[in-house]
Amino acid sequence: MARRAKPLSAFSVARLTEPGLHFVGDVPGLALQVLPSGARTWILRAMMGTKRRDMGLGGYPAVTLAGARDAARVARAKIKEGIDPINEARAKQSALRASASSAISFEECAERFVASHSAGLKNAKSEMQWRNTLAKYAYPVMGKLLVRDVSMTHVLQVLEPIWHTKTETASRLRGRIEAVLDWATVRGYRDGANPARWKGHLDKALPAAEKISKTKHHPALPVSDIGAFMKKLRTLDGVGASALEFLILTATRSGEVRGAQWSEFDLAAGLWTIPAERMKMKKPHRVPLSSRAVELVKAQPKRSDSEYVFAALRGGMLSDMTLNAVVRRLEAPAVPHGFRSTFRDWAAEHTNYPRDVAEMALAHAIGDKVEAAYRRGDLFQKRARMMADWAAFCDIVQPPGAVIPINRASEA
Known part of the structure; x- marks a missing residue:
């Protein structure tokens, strides 16, 4: 008691x-x-x-x-x-x-994740891209939220504003948010399903990124305007103008041109071999060079402080903004990537080159895996003739309203 x-x-x-x-x-x-x-x-x-x-x-x-x-x-x-x-x-x-102990914000969790996985990222640039995309898009919406409280509503608030306009960025961002939340779950900072998971979650609320990408177009010049544009471009000095002209003549991507290194070129053979690690499809790509493209490379000074052909002022790689600035200076309604579309329109509408030749010039996947297994060549000789024809076409200033004839010589 x-x-x-x-x-x-x-x-x-x-x-x-x-x-x-x-x-x-x-x-x-x-x-x-x-x-x-x-x-x-x-x-x-x-x-x-x-x-x-x-x-x-x-x-x-x-x-x-x-x-x-x-x-x-x-x-x-x-x-x-x-x-x-x-x-x-x-x-x-x-x-x-x-x-x-689990009261950790999404931002803190993301920073810890990136820090602990930095060794697994490709390079310092990849780590910076992780941090920048999360800081720009995710943190303003849910950075200060406890990571255990992040829901699909928050993830959609981050993704929806850019899903249709910056689809590739949004898709990568979704994967990064998913990875951070998976890490948080394993660490005991949250539980339950991952609201950034695509299958069974976000695929019910957003259209597939690849479907949007198929209908997304980069602003591009009409085929009839390319000659006049090239004439203006060649009046400009500077490595940015040279790099942009080389990009147009080779129908390659901005990053491939800006990252081009001297060791990748065999100018005597008119060949530029881009290694797999620098290609979007992660396969090496042989690019035939027209005589004008070879001239552009030869005109660039070899610098002791840089391995790049089109090197920036301090020896590093040119920024994408440099090429964009050249296009804007010429007041063209296009972006550097759009010149690939101009090339594709030229090949499809004004030549008799087979579609596969143009697609391979653009380093696109050709057919399905079975077809790819049987196609062992890269159509280099046909592509070399096509790129020479393209360079010649770019030298011609078309008068307004001109009807451009099909290049019959391309059937050879």
Whole structure:
């Protein structure tokens, strides 16, 4: 039985200063414990099963006599129902500690993920792209959210504004968010399904990226305007103008041209071999060079401080913005990548070259895997003739409204 005592008043309790346990009555087992240091705390002594337990109810005077009696009554009611208040309190504290340890924001989680996986990324540029895309698109929406609270609603708020306009960026961003959230789950910072997962989740809310990409077009010059554009382009000085002309003549991508290195060229053979690691399809690509393309490469100075053919001022790789700036300077309604479309339109509408030859010149996948297995060549000789014809076409300034004849010589 818990010890019973005469109920004390608040005034009487305030005067208890002798070290020891002072039972205050009204609620069986409730006592004020006075420590030798003078500190005072509330204790409820009660039988829990077959053991006598002392349960702390808080310090005095922060917890008043009335507050201690109320807490003691609640605790005794739980004991009567078979609940151990001490174990219950410990469980709550443990849950709070666990909750606090998992109270990490999405931004902090993402930064930890990138830091721990930096060695697995391709290079420093890849790490920077991870950080930049998350910082630009994800953090403004959910960077400060606890990672455990990130839902599909938040992910869609990040992706939907750019899903149709910057599809490739949005698709990569989705994968990065998914990777961060998977890491957070493994680390115990969140649980449940990953709201950034595509299959079974976001595929129900967004169209597939590849379907959007098929209908997405880069601004491109009409075929009839390419000669006039090239004439203006050749009046400009600078490595950016040379790189852009080379890009047009080879129908290659901006990154492939800007990253071109001297070791990739056999100018005597009119050949540029782009290694697999620099190609979108991750396969080496042989590019036949027209005589004008060879001239452009030969005109670039070989620098001791750079391996790049079209090197930036300080020896590094040119930025994509450099080529864009050249196009804007000429006030053309196009972007560098759009010249590949101009080339494709020329090949399709104004020559008799087979479609596969043009597609291979663009380093696109040809047919399915079975067809690819049987096609062992890269149509280099046919592509060489086609690129020479394209270079010749780019030299011709078409008068307004001119009807461009089909180049019959291309059938050879």
